[in-house]
Amino acid sequence: MKAKEKVYKALKKRFKDRCLTDRLSLVQYSYDATQMMFPPDMVILTENTEEVSYVMEIANRFRVPVVPRGWGSGFTGGALNVNGGICLSLEKMDKVLELDLDNLMVWVQAGMVNYDLQEHVKPYGLFFPPDPSSWKFSTIGGNIAENAGGPRAVKYGVMKDWVKGLEIVLADGSVLNIGSKNIKDVAGYDLVDLIVGSEGTLAVVTKALLKLHPIPEAKKTMQLIFNSMREAAAMVNKIILYGVIPVAIEFVDRFSIKTVKEATGVDLPDADAILIVEVDGSKAEVELDSKKIEELAKKNSSIISFKVAKDEKEAEEVWFARRTISPTLKRIADGKLNEDIVVPRSKLADMIEKLEKISKKYGLPIVNFGHAGDGNIHVNIMYHTDNKEESKKAHLAMNEVFEECIKLGGSITGEHGVGITKQDFLEKQLGTRQVELLKSIKRAFDPNNILNPNKMRL
Ligand SMILES: Cc1cc2nc3c(=O)[nH]c(=O)nc-3n(C[C@H](O)[C@H](O)[C@H](O)COP(=O)(O)OP(=O)(O)OC[C@H]3O[C@@H](n4cnc5c(N)ncnc54)[C@H](O)[C@@H]3O)c2cc1C
Numbered sequence: 001m002k003a004k005e006k007v008y009k010a011l012k013k014r015f016k017d018r019c020l021t022d023r024l025s026l027v028q029y030s031y032d033a034t035q036m037m038f039p040p041d042m043v044i045l046t047e048n049t050e051e052v053s054y055v056m057e058i059a060n061r062f063r064v065p066v067v068p069r070g071w072g073s074g075f076t077g078g079a080l081n082v083n084g085g086i087c088l089s090l091e092k093m094d095k096v097l098e099l100d101l102d103n104l105m106v107w108v109q110a111g112m113v114n115y116d117l118q119e120h121v122k123p124y125g126l127f128f129p130p131d132p133s134s135w136k137f138s139t140i141g142g143n144i145a146e147n148a149g150g151p152r153a154v155k156y157g158v159m160k161d162w163v164k165g166l167e168i169v170l171a172d173g174s175v176l177n178i179g180s181k182n183i184k185d186v187a188g189y190d191l192v193d194l195i196v197g198s199e200g201t202l203a204v205v206t207k208a209l210l211k212l213h214p215i216p217e218a219k220k221t222m223q224l225i226f227n228s229m230r231e232a233a234a235m236v237n238k239i240i241l242y243g244v245i246p247v248a249i250e251f252v253d254r255f256s257i258k259t260v261k262e263a264t265g266v267d268l269p270d271a272d273a274i275l276i277v278e279v280d281g282s283k284a285e286v287e288l289d290s291k292k293i294e295e296l297a298k299k300n301s302s303i304i305s306f307k308v309a310k311d312e313k314e315a316e317e318v319w320f321a322r323r324t325i326s327p328t329l330k331r332i333a334d335g336k337l338n339e340d341i342v343v344p345r346s347k348l349a350d351m352i353e354k355l356e357k358i359s360k361k362y363g364l365p366i367v368n369f370g371h372a373g374d375g376n377i378h379v380n381i382m383y384h385t386d387n388k389e390e391s392k393k394a395h396l397a398m399n400e401v402f403e404e405c406i407k408l409g410g411s412i413t414g415e416h417g418v419g420i421t422k423q424d425f426l427e428k429q430l431g432t433r434q435v436e437l438l439k440s441i442k443r444a445f446d447p448n449n450i451l452n453p454n455k456m457r458l
Pocket residue numbers: 032033067068069070071072073074075077078079090110111131132133134137138139140141142143144145146147148149150151199200201203204205206415416452
């Protein structure tokens with residue numbers, strides 16, 4: 001019997017109906033949000049750390065690839081079994097293990113969905129700040145592996161800012177506890193920060209110790225509509241320099257506004273950009289911050305309209321344009337190359353101008369929106385999939401987007417990770433020496449290259 005078959009036989013015996021090998025299940029676990037498909041040979045639904053350790057030990061001994069998986073909402077193919085092997089799903093490991101109100105921290109299993117954690121801690125007047133838009137269908141383990149972020153990142157940061165400790169299972173099956181509840185802890189290299197963002201290539205995260213934050217007393221949402229994208233981008237820094245750190249500063253560009261208007265009939269002026277700014281804190285802080293933003297808006301001649309939402313309903317209306325762009329894009333074309341580049345905040349307007357030039361050069365619509373406060377742009381190059389020429393141009397255009405972004409000191413990914421879709425560009429951004437260093441870290445953790453192999457080309 002071949003080594004692989006021996007492993008599968010042992011796993012089947014141990015996990016019984018939590019070991020899936022039927023065609024339908026393999027298809028169900030073969031894709032993520034990229035729409036690519038790579039079926040695993042077997043799916044294991046683990047329920048605890050000891051089981052994860054068992055799978056890793058046997059897979060390592062017989063050199064079978066293992067791909068950890070949360071809810072498969074990733075945008076870069078990270079959870080796909082590109083070389084077959086085992087799909088290690090943590091979806092059943094979804095419990096809160098300890099809520100430590102004295103230290104404002106919580107231990108959770110890695111398969112817990114982000115939204116379920118929020119609901120769990122809400123009655124205690126607490127929340128977990130990282131809020132990827134996929135929070136209702138992505139797990140804490142997946143959020144950690146991708147170092148996910150969301151609109152609240154401007155004020156509260158991203159996953160790495162909220163993870164204090166981890167229980168991890170290494171490729172050889174050994175279990176390690178890293179980090180601690182200490183606010184300050186500088187003993188040794190910071191392995192927690194290394195694992196956060198490692199895309200399931202260094203270790204399987206089984207438990208996470210996360211910081212929590214009290215829910216702010218008040219919140220206000222504002223809409224600033226501009227006839228100049230450059231001015232909208234400049235406003236982001238003006239707000240921050242004026243002493244206001246908003247929770248979120250989101251933007252939509254001219255193309256996005258046009259698309260949303262045509263698709264939904266929403267009443268918006270023909271404008272170059274919209275900024276949605278949200279502030280939170282005590283009632284007094286929120287009042288002061290929104291007054292300051294209003295002052296700045298009044299001084300700015302390129303602002304067509306400024307509005308403060310009076311209540312939750314109006315706040316939802318303000319968010320409408322930003323939230324409906326993605327689903328309306330299909331009206332432009334059925335094909336979409338969607339990347340999450342990031343540039344230093346000061347370079348946001350320059351990058352948008354570059355994107356407009358690339359759009360003209362290739363004759364393809366490029367729709368941009370995203371997190372202006374972080375310089376994080378969701379670039380959507382639209383093309384018709386049945387048109388080979390357009391499809392080729394779209395890929396060439398995206399290459400140019402990455403090149404221009406790197407030239408501006410930016411990064412090819414702000415939140416979705418490298419996975420397989422962006423692996424060709426990692427070395428361009430980091431350089432050969434840095435990639436070599438990453439490869440040696442990978443070898444130290446996983447000498448047999450069985451843990452999520454062939455991701456990030458490491
Ligand atoms: C509509 C939509 C909106 C999105 N919005 C955002 C956003 O605002 N911000 C953002 O950052 N992302 C966003 N994403 C991307 C995606 O949701 C995130 O990357 C998320 O963190 C993935 O979580 P998951 O549980 O689905 O992980 P999966 O897709 O299952 O896996 C992603 C990666 O994590 C690894 N992994 C998963 N669990 C573990 C574990 N326990 N241990 C080790 N490795 C593990 C996998 O191997 C894989 O490499 C969005 C996706 C969609 C579809």
